[in-house]
């Protein structure tokens with residue numbers, strides 16, 4: 001990873017850094033080592049040679065382009081997002097806003113089929129595209145979680161992926177659409193229209209894919225923001241709060257944000273891998289020892305979600321679940 005000096009100019013807190021990239025076709029032991037390192041240092045990496053068919057991605061992307069190009073009154077039929085459905089500018093229930101519109105859906109087959117009726121004039125087409133995409137990215141999530149378990153020397157190699165494969169899994173899919181900005185102020189060397197404000201994802205793992213328009217940034221542990229170059233052929237992997245807890249803080253849930261100051265429309269699709277609502281979340285026994293006691297109180301995914309939804313987007317909700325001795 002090459003570290004360059006901070007970008008000169010007014011926005012000093014942005015830095016050009018190479019994003020860790022994992023070619024999944026490499027030798028398994030190499031892949032595991034790279035993933036563990038990236039999750040510990042950044043909570044973020046890109047995967048290439050992931051095996052997901054380009055056509056599956058493009059079908060959902062085309063469906064999303066059709067949806068977002070509809071008149072506002074038609075899109076509202078799929079909204080308002082509370083939290084699921086079509087949302088415009090409002091994020092969550094506590095006053096957060098951004099320069100975007102989105103579709104947020106539960107990532108299960110029946111739910112998507114039902115919801116498709118308000119999203120598309122051809123609900124079967126939308127539903128097939130979304131369900132095929134979910135199935136592919138869910139498989140990728142599980143593959144990565146199995147590699148993580150192996151890399152952490154966890155005895156039950158599928159302990160993490162089983163949570164996502166569970167039929168009751170609370171995983172979500174989100175498609176964000178950031179409209180093009182007509183007028184980028186020429187005099188401003190670092191325009192910063194916030195599309196989606198800084199936050200960490202509450203779930204275990206997020207798989208993000210975008211079109212070829214920039215905007216995503218991740219925050220390093222020293223506070224610097226790093227722009228992530230868009231790569232429509234790759235997928236970005238984001239460690240979420242739940243995986244930070246399961247690994248007892250060895251992995252970091254990375255803070256990230258999306259800027260919306262491009263002349264071109266940006267579109268991103270996220271799969272948020274989460275366990276079922278009644279799953280207990282606490283560090284895996286293999287990452288806890290007398291020298292390394294649990295940093296978090298056990299909680300259910302439902303309790304954590306409730307806390308997340310009662311807070312603002314940028315709040316560090318994990319603070320509420322730390323064991324008293326760690327403060």
Ligand SMILES: C=C1C[C@]23C[C@@]1(O)CC[C@H]2[C@@]12CC[C@H](O)[C@@](C)(C(=O)O1)[C@H]2[C@@H]3C(=O)O
Pocket residue numbers: 083091092093094096104172174199200201202203272308309310311312313
């Ligand atoms: C402001 C909020 C939006 C959010 C729920 C929350 O209260 C805090 C977490 C937010 C977030 C961030 C990652 C995902 O985009 C999301 C769907 C999630 O699970 O947590 C959003 C929530 C949302 O937009 O409903």
Ligand SMILES: O=C(O)CCC(=O)C(=O)O
Pocket residue numbers: 174176196201208210215216256257258268270
């Ligand atoms: O749209 C993006 O690129 C990021 C959005 C995001 O982080 C989210 O929806 O949780």
Ligand SMILES: [Fe+2]
Pocket residue numbers: 199200201256
């Ligand atoms: Fe996010």
